[in-house]
Amino acid sequence: MIKGLYEAHLPVSNLEVSIEFYKKLGLKFAWRDEETAFFWITEGKSWVGLWEGREVQTPYHPSLRHIAFQVTYEDLKHSLAWLESIQIEAVPFGNRSSVEPFIRPHQGNASVYFNDPDGNSLELMCFVEVPEDLRTVTDKLSFEEWEKLTGRPAD
Template sequence: MYEAHLPVRNLQRTVEFYLKLDLEIAYQSEKVVFFWIDKGKSWLVLWETEKVRTPYHPSLRHVAFRIDRPNMNDIKNWLEERGIAIKSAFGFSDEEQPLVLNNNPQAHAAIYFEDPDGNSLECISPLRLNFEEAFEQMSLKTWEQIKEKGLN
């Protein structure tokens, strides 16, 4: 995917938030800013618009950033150091995240937070692909403990 778009109330305030995520501005005008996600490959576009009043739904106002698996254990602290609060998701509190999503035959580790306009953001990392294995959603910590016990 090359680009995704989100509505915002106050462009400058929200630009400051996304800069905390270490995103680079590719283009900015009075009502729109383009941030590189992967320079030359994908970007996130923020529009200052009244459409920000559209009630949240993941099909409309949700973006997930793929991060490398080794970074998933540190992402919570990295976000909190920047003053970004983790939000509850799928019945898991902020303390229980990152969590493991059961999307058989895939499994992903994920952590959820919001931008200043209530757009849902996620950092996600694949744990396994195309492997059927029944399990309940759980914290990444629990997932790792189970996998470690299975290897011993």
């Protein structure tokens, strides 16, 4: 029945500022009206809607005001340089002090985080194939630790 995610929505305080930010991410602008703008994540398949309004004052929580964009493992390895090239700073996840991308073996994914101009949490994320003996590891591993531990890059 379910084939994927069609859309997600985020609150913003200034639609013009947010439109420029999401264009910097390379998302294709779809349309806008007075209070909303939509960007294709995958054209014809999924998009994100930005809604200007008071809702932007809702405090951040991972269940609210968060979107993860799927990327490849190689793209994630180079994500900090890419973010820097478009003048966006990565932010630490949770109680981590490092902004470096990391791998969650028990979830089979890897991530790096950053925020939009309104503090909405954005994530670049990829799937990672995890060997059976590492599927219970709950530590967040750096790419270097992961590649040492597995003897190969994730894919």
